[in-house]
Structure formats: C-alpha cells, structure tokens
Amino acid sequence: MELISFLKIFLKRWWIIVLIFLVTVGSTAIFTWRQNPTYSVTTTFVVSPSSTIFSDPRSFLSGLDVLGGRVSVANTYSDIATSRRIKNDTIDALGLNPVQAETLDVGSKILAGTNVIYITVEGPDPSLITTFANKLGETTVKYVEELYGVYDLKILDLAEIPVFPIKPNWKLNLALAAVLSLAVGMGISFLVEYMDDTLREPDEISQLFQAPLIGFIPVMSKAAAHSLYMVKLPQSVVAEAFRSLRTNLEFASVDKPLKTILVTSNGSSDGKSSIATNLAVAFAQSGKKVVLLDADLRRPSLHGFFSIPNQTGISDIIRGQVSLEEAIYRSAKGGVALILAGPLPPNPAEMLGSKKMENILASLEEIADVVILDSAPLLVADAWALSAKVDGVVLVVEPGRLKRKTAQAIMDRIQLSRVRIVGLVLNRVKKGSESDYYSGYLADASKYDSQASNKRKANLQDIQSTSGLGLSLIPKKTPGNSHRFRNAQKQNKPTPINEPNSGEINRNISNKLL
Structure with a gap:
C-alpha cells in the first residue's frame, strides 16, 4: 500500500x-494533575584517606594495604548511608512521626571512577526532605568514624530546599500521551478500514461491478428526494445531474438505442424511485416520448411523486382487469406517461416474469421512445425477472451503504444471468467528495432545497390544482366523458385517460398518450 x-x-x-x-x-x-508533587534533594560525600595514617609509619604501611580497596569502601559507605539503622537514627534525632517517615525515600549513587557518593532523599515536603538529608549525612559521618580509621567520609555539599518538583513531569507525560x-x-484507523468492507470510493464500486459510472446525484433533502426535482427546480445542481445522467445513457446506447431501461438498486432506501422518476422527466424534457412504469410490486412509490392513488396499474393489466389504455396517466408538466403498480399481488416475481409482461413492454416500445421501469431491489427475484426483458439496467448505489460481500454476490448473479448493466449511478453523493464534479461550476443543491421549502406554502393552491407536482391528467375529450372530466377537475381527483365507460376509445395510443 x-x-x-x-x-x-x-x-x-x-x-x-x-x-x-x-x-x-x-x-x-487529569491523572498528572491529581498526583501529589514529589521533590528531591541530594547530599554529596567524598571518601578520602585519613590524615592519621601519615603520622605513624606503621599506620602508613597498613594504610597502603587498603588504599587499593577504596572503591569497595565507597560502596560500603553508600550502603551504610541508606541502611535502615541510619535512617531510623535520623528519624529519631529529628523526632518525625511514622506518617512523615513513610513519605521519605532514601537512595544513593556513586559517581563512576571516583570516591564521590550522592545520597538522595525524595518526598512531598521540600523543607522536610532537606532537613532529613543533611541530618542523614551527619549521622552517617559519625557512624563511619567508628568503623574505619584509614578512610574518612566528609560532606562535600549540603542539600538545599528545592523549588520545583521532579514528579509529576508534565511535559514528559503529555508528550508521551500525545505520541502514544x-x-x-x-x-x-487502519484496522477499522481494513475490517470495513463497505464500498465508498467510486472507482472501487465501478471496478467491482465492471460497469462505468454514468451518474452522480447530490444529496437532497428528504422532502426534495420525494418530488419531481426536474420540474420544480430545473436549474438546480440536482436537475443538472439528472440531465447529465440522461446524456450518458444516450451515449451508452449509440449502436443500439435503449428503449427499455430498468432502474434498480442493491437494497431498499437507496433512492432508485426518485432517480427513475426524475430521469424519465429529463428524457421527456429533451423531446422524447417517455413511459414511466412502477414495476415495484412490493413497495410501490411512484404514485406518491405524482399524488395519485395507487388504484389501477400494471398488476391489473397483467391480470386482464384493465387494458393498457385504461391504466396510463399523462403528466402535463412532467411530460411522461405513467403506469402505476396497482394492487399488490401475492406473486410479483411470477407476474413480472410472465409472457404477458413481455408483451406489455413490447407494446410500450412501439408507442414510446423510452420506457423506464422502477423495479424492486436486487435482493428479491422481481428485478431479476424483469432484467432479462429490458435493454439495459441502471444500478443505483449509495456510497457507504453497500457491503463488498453483497456487491460480489450481486455481481456473480449478474454474470450468471447475463444481465446488461448499462452503468452505475451513485446517489446521495456528498458535496466536496471526489465524485461531486458539479460543485465547481454549479450552485449548491441545498440552496435550491431551501428555496423549494420556502415556496411550498406559497404554491399550495397551485400544487393542489396540479395534483401536487405538475401532474395534469388530461383524457381525450369525447362526448361520453366530458362531464366526467369536469367533475374530476372540481374534486381534484386523478382520472384515467380512458375509463371503461368513457365513450369511444381511441386506438392510436401513441397520439393519445404521448
């Protein structure tokens, strides 16, 4: 790496x-601050030959025999100074109580190659340890005079009251804590990244699915994500993203135009329905005849975008309850023909995989330039049943939600079923990410989301008159249905283009619907 x-x-x-x-x-x-400060003082001693050995020749000769062992003598004196006896004698001489004595820590050190001894005393009270160190030195000197006559132990430097504690060491503690x-x-961080199998990087997603990235849809507010963004805010960054997606799909099908496009995702709540709806409007705004079909027979949602009751739809057509003409609605502003899901069947996969569904798609291809299907996620069999009947599949992925194992399982299924993945659409791409190439020259989507929210109350009357999002259901005016259409307008209710009792049915579906 x-x-x-x-x-x-x-x-x-x-x-x-x-x-x-x-x-x-x-x-x-906090730990350092709560520690009691510890001070340290040092009393310095030096070991030297006694002056008495030079006054008597015999003492001088005997002193020469032990001069070679002066290093071991210094070690002995050092051990004496730190012994329990010398310490207790010093405590008694100063009249210290057991609590004070417990706080004292005595240590010694001999400077290498010399006869210099350092006696160190540590404790929380700087005055007490200074007094104790100096008294300890005096007690040690007196005791040594009784043991040896050849070497004297003399105090070189007395201890002085310290100003700063040696513990705790703030700089050292904080530096070690920072580095650690x-x-x-x-x-x-590296371990979490290694264990996290979530797909986040666009290149990584594209490489795994072996498909190009054809669209990047920025983050939208929750309310905006369930609306016709292409109609409400055609100049927004989101609308431009859908136009770019439309253009990329047109380029992807130069040799063989895509007549039927299935929009699906790896899981629920990835925003596929919003993308399918606004993509259909983007195609319609380019002058194409578009049919938008809600093929999600488990959790249909397209009717919510147009504020239409999900009463009649594709399930009714497949079961032979209504004709294709009777189930199609037309949007005046959106410019798309809409087929809803209809009543939810107990066997959606079988219905969508039937021969009748294939015939319906063939009929729609004859009257439309583009047919866009919003299907269930790839987690269920419905999408796989439809994917074999369309010209191409657009897979919607939200970065940071798709697991690598899930993506690999989907890819294995795609290879087995030979589904044509036209491209990938990354949804809810955050501003500032590597994929958000709109941010350099387009306005922020959040600005337009805010505008849409501010206009919602002002446009309430217009929204009601157009079924929420510019939907105008305009049936062909015939002698038998003129009064029915006027009543529907007064009640703000959507009306199928041709109801069973609406008079003569115009058999030219293309001219009537699109």
Whole structure:
C-alpha cells in the first residue's frame, strides 16, 4: 500500500485519531494533575584517606594495604548511608512521626571512577526532605568514624530546599500521551478500514461491478428526494445531474438505442424511485416520448411523486382487469406517461416474469421512445425477472451503504444471468467528495432545497390544482366523458385517460398518450 493510500485512510478516519488523542491526553492531564508533587534533594560525600595514617609509619604501611580497596569502601559507605539503622537514627534525632517517615525515600549513587557518593532523599515536603538529608549525612559521618580509621567520609555539599518538583513531569507525560495516542489512533484507523468492507470510493464500486459510472446525484433533502426535482427546480445542481445522467445513457446506447431501461438498486432506501422518476422527466424534457412504469410490486412509490392513488396499474393489466389504455396517466408538466403498480399481488416475481409482461413492454416500445421501469431491489427475484426483458439496467448505489460481500454476490448473479448493466449511478453523493464534479461550476443543491421549502406554502393552491407536482391528467375529450372530466377537475381527483365507460376509445395510443 502506497503512502498516499495511508494518508487517505487517516484523513477519512480522522475523527478516530482526534478522539483517541483528546481522550488520552485529557486523561493523562487529569491523572498528572491529581498526583501529589514529589521533590528531591541530594547530599554529596567524598571518601578520602585519613590524615592519621601519615603520622605513624606503621599506620602508613597498613594504610597502603587498603588504599587499593577504596572503591569497595565507597560502596560500603553508600550502603551504610541508606541502611535502615541510619535512617531510623535520623528519624529519631529529628523526632518525625511514622506518617512523615513513610513519605521519605532514601537512595544513593556513586559517581563512576571516583570516591564521590550522592545520597538522595525524595518526598512531598521540600523543607522536610532537606532537613532529613543533611541530618542523614551527619549521622552517617559519625557512624563511619567508628568503623574505619584509614578512610574518612566528609560532606562535600549540603542539600538545599528545592523549588520545583521532579514528579509529576508534565511535559514528559503529555508528550508521551500525545505520541502514544497518535500511534494508537492511526493503528485503530487502519484496522477499522481494513475490517470495513463497505464500498465508498467510486472507482472501487465501478471496478467491482465492471460497469462505468454514468451518474452522480447530490444529496437532497428528504422532502426534495420525494418530488419531481426536474420540474420544480430545473436549474438546480440536482436537475443538472439528472440531465447529465440522461446524456450518458444516450451515449451508452449509440449502436443500439435503449428503449427499455430498468432502474434498480442493491437494497431498499437507496433512492432508485426518485432517480427513475426524475430521469424519465429529463428524457421527456429533451423531446422524447417517455413511459414511466412502477414495476415495484412490493413497495410501490411512484404514485406518491405524482399524488395519485395507487388504484389501477400494471398488476391489473397483467391480470386482464384493465387494458393498457385504461391504466396510463399523462403528466402535463412532467411530460411522461405513467403506469402505476396497482394492487399488490401475492406473486410479483411470477407476474413480472410472465409472457404477458413481455408483451406489455413490447407494446410500450412501439408507442414510446423510452420506457423506464422502477423495479424492486436486487435482493428479491422481481428485478431479476424483469432484467432479462429490458435493454439495459441502471444500478443505483449509495456510497457507504453497500457491503463488498453483497456487491460480489450481486455481481456473480449478474454474470450468471447475463444481465446488461448499462452503468452505475451513485446517489446521495456528498458535496466536496471526489465524485461531486458539479460543485465547481454549479450552485449548491441545498440552496435550491431551501428555496423549494420556502415556496411550498406559497404554491399550495397551485400544487393542489396540479395534483401536487405538475401532474395534469388530461383524457381525450369525447362526448361520453366530458362531464366526467369536469367533475374530476372540481374534486381534484386523478382520472384515467380512458375509463371503461368513457365513450369511444381511441386506438392510436401513441397520439393519445404521448
């Protein structure tokens, strides 16, 4: 893995590193602050030959025998100074209580190659440890004079009252905490990235599905995602994204035009219905005759975009309850012909995979330039049944939701069923991401989402008169249905283009519907 890859991981998981850093450094600071300060003082001794050995020749000769062992003598003196006896004698001499004595810590050190001894005393009270260190030195000197006559132990430097404590060491503690927290944070970030099999990068998604990226739809508000964005805000960044998707689909089918396009996703709530609806409007705005078909017979939603009751639809056509003409609605502003799902059947996969469904699609291809189907997700068999009957499939993926294992399973199924994936559409792409190439020259989508929200109340009367989103159901005016159409307009109810009792049915579906 290259260095740039590590940097991307750390930048993506920066919050883990920052969180661990703040927790670790903060905890260390609190722990350090709650510690009692510890001070240290040092009394310095030197071991030297006694002056008495030069006054008597015999003492001088005997002193020469032990001069070679002066290093071991210094070690002995050092051990004496830190012994329990010397410490207790000092405590008694100063009249310290057991609590004060317990706080004192005595240690010794000999400077290498010399006869210099350092006696160190540590404790929380700087005055007490200074007094104790100096008294300990005096007690040690007196005791040593009784043991040896050849070597003297003299105090070189007395201890002085310290100003700053040696513990806790704020700089050292915080520096170690910072370094350790950064190392741990980066390690955890890398581990989380390694264990996370969620697909986030566009190139990674495209490579796994072996299909090009043909669309990037920015994040929309929840209300805007369930509306005809292409009609409400045609100059917005979202509308431009759908026009770009439409153009890419046209380029993808230069040799063999795509007449029937299935829009699906890997799972629920990926926004496929919103993309299918606005894509259909984008095609209609380019001058094409478009039929939008709700083929999701499990959780249909297209009727909500147009504020139409889901009463009659494709399920009725397949069961022979109504004719194709009777089930089609037309949008005046959106410019698309709409076929809803209708009553939900108990066997949607069998109905959508039937020969009759194939004949319906063939009929729609004859009267429309483009037929867009909004199907159930690939988690169920419905989408697979339809995918074999269309010219191409558009797969909607939301980065950060699709797991690698799920994507691989879908890809294996695609290869087995030989489904033609025309391209991938990344939905809810956040602004500032690598895929959001609109942000450089288009306005922010959130600006238009806010405008739509502000206009909603002002346009309430217009929304009601157009069935919510510019939907105008205009039947062919015949002597038998003129009064029926006027009543429907007064009641703001959608009316099928040709009801069973609406008079003579015009058999030229293309001219009538589109």
